[in-house]
Amino acid sequence: MSLGLDLCIENIEVELVDPVVRFVRLVDRPNFWMNFDTGHAFLASRYFHFDFLESLRTSLPVLGHVHLNDNTGVFEELRITDRPRYDHLSMGYRRTFGRGDIHIPPFWGAIPFAEVFGLLKDYRGLFVCEYAAQDFIPFNRSVQEKVRSAVTAARNG
Incomplete structure (x- = not known):
């Protein structure tokens, strides 16, 4: 039975991307996808020493969002080593020092978005700018x- 819903599972910063891709393939349902969070x-990729762009490339066949x-x-190790202490670090502190999952706008940090959009040139799903817009x-x-322009440029070659 289909309700017309898709479900996506998201990678998080304390894990590798490949197990998420494998899990989506293992579930093997036509409405179960991966949500790739850049x-x-x-x-x-920085903490666990894997190739960020290769992880995106590997995700493409199961990408839904x-x-x-x-x-x-810069990974904030307290996220793994001392979660209660990490939870007390304010977003302002983490943004000031550029530590961890700070959700700043695309193109404001170190992620190579030109290459990201190049890999996503054939992707036709939704892009969500997930940063604290307020x-x-x-x-x-x-x-x-800038995001709209980058998507358009990548799709037009």
């Missing part, structure tokens, strides 16, 4: 325009 994958957000690539109000329009 910020999470980039942080994980994309979250676009940026960061510096913290970047003066810049939201330009962020939207």
Whole structure:
């Protein structure tokens, strides 16, 4: 029975991307996909030493949704070693020092978005700019325009 719903599972910054891809393939349902979060994958690639762009390339066949957000690539180890202490670090602190999953706008950090959009040139699903828009109000329009322009440029070759 189909209800017309798709379900996506998201990679997070404390895990490798490949197990998420394998899980989606294992479930093997026509409405079960991966949500690739650029910020999470980039942080994980730096911490666990894997190729970020290759992880995106591997995800393409099971991709159902994309979250676009940026960061510096500096993993905050407290996220794994001392979660209660990590939870007390404010987003302002983490953004000031560029530590961890800081959800800043695409193109504001270290993620190679030109290459990301190049790999996603044939992807026709949704892109969600997943950053704290309320913290970047003066810049939201330009962020939207830059992302739209990058998607269009990638699709047009």
